[in-house]
Amino acid sequence: MTHTRIIPIEFCHCDPAGIVFYPRYAEMVNHMVETFFLDVVGHGFGPMMAAGQGMPTVALEMAFRKPSRLGDRVEWTLAVEHLGRTSARFLVRAEDRVEARATVVWMARDFTPSPWPDDIRTILEAHHA
Amino acid sequence: MTHTRIIPIEFCHCDPAGIVFYPRYAEMVNHMVETFFLDVVGHGFGPMMAAGQGMPTVALEMAFRKPSRLGDRVEWTLAVEHLGRTSARFLVRAEDRVEARATVVWMARDFTPSPWPDDIRTILEAHHA
Amino acid sequence: MTHTRIIPIEFCHCDPAGIVFYPRYAEMVNHMVETFFLDVVGHGFGPMMAAGQGMPTVALEMAFRKPSRLGDRVEWTLAVEHLGRTSARFLVRAEDRVEARATVVWMARDFTPSPWPDDIRTILEAHHA
Amino acid sequence: MTHTRIIPIEFCHCDPAGIVFYPRYAEMVNHMVETFFLDVVGHGFGPMMAAGQGMPTVALEMAFRKPSRLGDRVEWTLAVEHLGRTSARFLVRAEDRVEARATVVWMARDFTPSPWPDDIRTILEAHHA
Numbered sequence: 001m002t003h004t005r006i007i008p009i010e011f012c013h014c015d016p017a018g019i020v021f022y023p024r025y026a027e028m029v030n031h032m033v034e035t036f037f038l039d040v041v042g043h044g045f046g047p048m049m050a051a052g053q054g055m056p057t058v059a060l061e062m063a064f065r066k067p068s069r070l071g072d073r074v075e076w077t078l079a080v081e082h083l084g085r086t087s088a089r090f091l092v093r094a095e096d097r098v099e100a101r102a103t104v105v106w107m108a109r110d111f112t113p114s115p116w117p118d119d120i121r122t123i124l125e126a127h128h129a
Numbered sequence: 130m131t132h133t134r135i136i137p138i139e140f141c142h143c144d145p146a147g148i149v150f151y152p153r154y155a156e157m158v159n160h161m162v163e164t165f166f167l168d169v170v171g172h173g174f175g176p177m178m179a180a181g182q183g184m185p186t187v188a189l190e191m192a193f194r195k196p197s198r199l200g201d202r203v204e205w206t207l208a209v210e211h212l213g214r215t216s217a218r219f220l221v222r223a224e225d226r227v228e229a230r231a232t233v234v235w236m237a238r239d240f241t242p243s244p245w246p247d248d249i250r251t252i253l254e255a256h257h258a
Numbered sequence: 259m260t261h262t263r264i265i266p267i268e269f270c271h272c273d274p275a276g277i278v279f280y281p282r283y284a285e286m287v288n289h290m291v292e293t294f295f296l297d298v299v300g301h302g303f304g305p306m307m308a309a310g311q312g313m314p315t316v317a318l319e320m321a322f323r324k325p326s327r328l329g330d331r332v333e334w335t336l337a338v339e340h341l342g343r344t345s346a347r348f349l350v351r352a353e354d355r356v357e358a359r360a361t362v363v364w365m366a367r368d369f370t371p372s373p374w375p376d377d378i379r380t381i382l383e384a385h386h387a
Numbered sequence: 388m389t390h391t392r393i394i395p396i397e398f399c400h401c402d403p404a405g406i407v408f409y410p411r412y413a414e415m416v417n418h419m420v421e422t423f424f425l426d427v428v429g430h431g432f433g434p435m436m437a438a439g440q441g442m443p444t445v446a447l448e449m450a451f452r453k454p455s456r457l458g459d460r461v462e463w464t465l466a467v468e469h470l471g472r473t474s475a476r477f478l479v480r481a482e483d484r485v486e487a488r489a490t491v492v493w494m495a496r497d498f499t500p501s502p503w504p505d506d507i508r509t510i511l512e513a514h515h516a
Binding site for chain 1: 143199
């Protein structure tokens with residue numbers, strides 16, 4: 001299974017060249033991970049933080065292959081590319097424009113890497129690419 | 130006295146028209162208030178938050194008179210336009226380009242408006258326009 | 259008629275106090291104006307710019323009455339509060355949290371204020387509050 | 388030689404966990420490349436764009452090793468890690484917190500990869516790590 005979202009390219013994303021400024025893509029990658037946890041995994045970042053849990057991003061790789069322009073409606077997808085005991089690497093793509101990999105670590109209350117809870121692991125496995 | 134900073138206009142500030150996107154000006158206004166408290170008042174936002182204090186912005190008015198372009202080095206100034214018992218309104222200007230007014234409220238530990246501490250009030254008074 | 263959008267509050271909007279950082283509200287106000295022109299008026303900012311037209315925001319007022327927190331789903335509305343010959347002031351609201359007024363000026367090809375085209379004026383009038 | 392800048396961590400950079408939100412690091416990487424070209428190479432992005440030139444970022448890798456907090460003053464450095472005929476990979480570091488690699492391509496007027504002009508190449512070579 002793949003988590004999918006359409007992101008319309010708006011004024012706030014674009015640089016003086018009229019194309020998406022690449023740090024805005026990093027925000028979109030985070031949006032994909034955040035909506036995946038909120039809408040699919042069922043663990044929103046708000047309740048996570050309130051529970052003293054966290055899921056820091058420890059690495060991000062992005063390749064920018066084709067530009068996106070103001071008004072484009074870009075389809076983003078997220079899949080789990082690698083699932084570790086306490087971490088996961090997401091493959092996040094925007095069509096043939098952007099290919100990103102974001103690695104996160106699950107941290108339970110003591111702010112050290114912790115094994116994924118079973119319910120989360122099950123959903124991550126179902127989205128393994 | 131007036132608090133002054135030069136902000137160089139960079140790629141991240143500019144929109145597809147090649148001029149500063151106005152929400153970036155709101156960030157610059159916040160930068161002026163934040164650096165004023167850090168460098169002049171001597172109360173950085175970090176220690177403030179660690180002490181359970183806060184200073185929310187409750188109103189912002191901005192007039193955009195002339196555009197700023199990539200590469201411009203813009204001089205910003207901040208002065209206290211109105212000083213209340215628990216609040217202050219800052220006049221924040223970017224030359225003849227932007228005129229902004231930001232109103233903040235001082236909140237001590239209980240998250241209700243509180244009178245300015247004497248040391249802060251003294252400095253705010255010294256910057257009254 | 260009123261233009262409405264739900265904006266979910268995400269990590270990227272929030273500050274260390276866990277509430278929306280006010281410059282992000284300025285981006286949301288722009289989002290409301292931009293989606294109104296794209297989806298309701300039928301003049302997206304992309305084609306506008308390609309046609310050498312523009313619609314700069316010349317003033318923005320915002321009052322922040324109640325905070326929004328990570329995970330909140332906030333209903334935003336936009337209506338035309340004042341319609342001038344070459345300008346319009348939009349009243350943009352986020353429930354009882356934010357009340358904003360954004361004034362824009364219509365500029366045809368020569369980058370001077372120009373009367374609203376008839377088709378746009380008709381739609382603006384239909385959204386007069 | 389290494390290009391160096393101090394970036395104070397401000398409210399606008401931090402997330403609800405009180406640490407820098409990683410897309411803001413991507414903006415800081417761009418800031419390092421942009422100030423390097425403006426202040427060291429002597430080719431600001433403004434004149435570049437006015438001349439119809441461009442230097443898109445085609446890849447970005449970032450490892451986030453230690454968090455940065457509100458109020459930290461972080462030293463960033465930039466060096467040229469790899470210099471190609473038409474491209475360069477910059478190693479951009481924030482102490483022991485962030486290690487980033489950004490790859491850019493030089494594009495002359497026809498928007499195709501072009502060999503670095505001699506004056507720019509000389510400076511890039513002088514900053515080879």
